Amino acid sequence: RKEVEQDPGPFNVPEGATVAFNCTYSNSASQSFFWYRQDCRKEPKLLMSVYSSGNEDGRFTAQLNRASQYISLLIRDSKLSDSATYLCVVEDNYGQNFVFGPGTRLSVLP
Amino acid sequence: GAVVSQHPSWVICKSGTSVKIECRSLDFQATTMFWYRQFPKQSLMLMATSNEGSKATYEQGVEKDKFLINHASLTLSTLTVTSAHPEDSSFYICSARVPPGQGSYEQYFGPGTRLTVT
Numbered sequence: 001r002k003e004v005e006q007d008p009g010p011f012n013v014p015e016g017a018t019v020a021f022n023c024t025y026s027n028s029a030s031q032s033f034f035w036y037r038q039d040c041r042k043e044p045k046l047l048m049s050v051y052s053s054g055n056e057d058g059r060f061t062a063q064l065n066r067a068s069q070y071i072s073l074l075i076r077d078s079k080l081s082d083s084a085t086y087l088c089v090v091e092d093n094y095g096q097n098f099v100f101g102p103g104t105r106l107s108v109l110p
Numbered sequence: 111g112a113v114v115s116q117h118p119s120w121v122i123c124k125s126g127t128s129v130k131i132e133c134r135s136l137d138f139q140a141t142t143m144f145w146y147r148q149f150p151k152q153s154l155m156l157m158a159t160s161n162e163g164s165k166a167t168y169e170q171g172v173e174k175d176k177f178l179i180n181h182a183s184l185t186l187s188t189l190t191v192t193s194a195h196p197e198d199s200s201f202y203i204c205s206a207r208v209p210p211g212q213g214s215y216e217q218y219f220g221p222g223t224r225l226t227v228t
Binding site: 032043049103 | 142
């Protein structure tokens with residue numbers, strides 16, 4: 001089993017739609033969790049850290065379920081500019097070991 | 111968020127030559143930096159973890175004598191691709207980890223270096 005798994009997509013959604021991504025991880029000792037977005041031919045950029053209590057930043061909501069070992073990202077009112085690949089990242093060794101998921105590609109269509 | 115710079119942003123070199131890529135944390139001290147490689151339409155692949163003042167830890171399958179990493183200061187890590195070959199052509203991205211005590215272990219990426227070996 002891969003350490004971090006994501007549905008590769010692509011997810012093609014119309015503008016204004018709500019879309020959700022899930023990510024599962026295998027190491028129950030993982031400590032920190034993140035969502036990054038990566039645009040084509042660019043570096044990944046931190047979208048948000050994911051906290052145990054869940055957190056929201058504008059149209060984006062991230063949740064963590066430690067018992068089931070999955071992380072989710074919800075995007076409301078999708079914009080064309082949200083089109084990107086969303087990477088789930090799990091850290092499990094006090095900042096020494098970051099494991100990236102393969103990414104989920106999102107295309108928001110006009 | 112924290113700022114990480116990378117230089118050069120792109121380079122074209124001839125087969126057999128060496129290329130050095132610099133990664134700098136501009137507004138924080140990074141005891142740990144990471145080097146990744148990404149081929150077109152593929153995931154990021156971690157090459158090595160670089161800790162300031164010590165030898166880098168390489169991932170399995172990455173030749174340490176070919177990809178030389180030096181992390182001599184808290185704000186600079188360098189990756190040298192020695193005797194480059196066309197199959198080394200890729201997008202090389204560094205990242206720096208925010209130090210403990212400044213939030214969770216977030217890492218910030220440089221803009222990447224696109225290497226083309228002819």
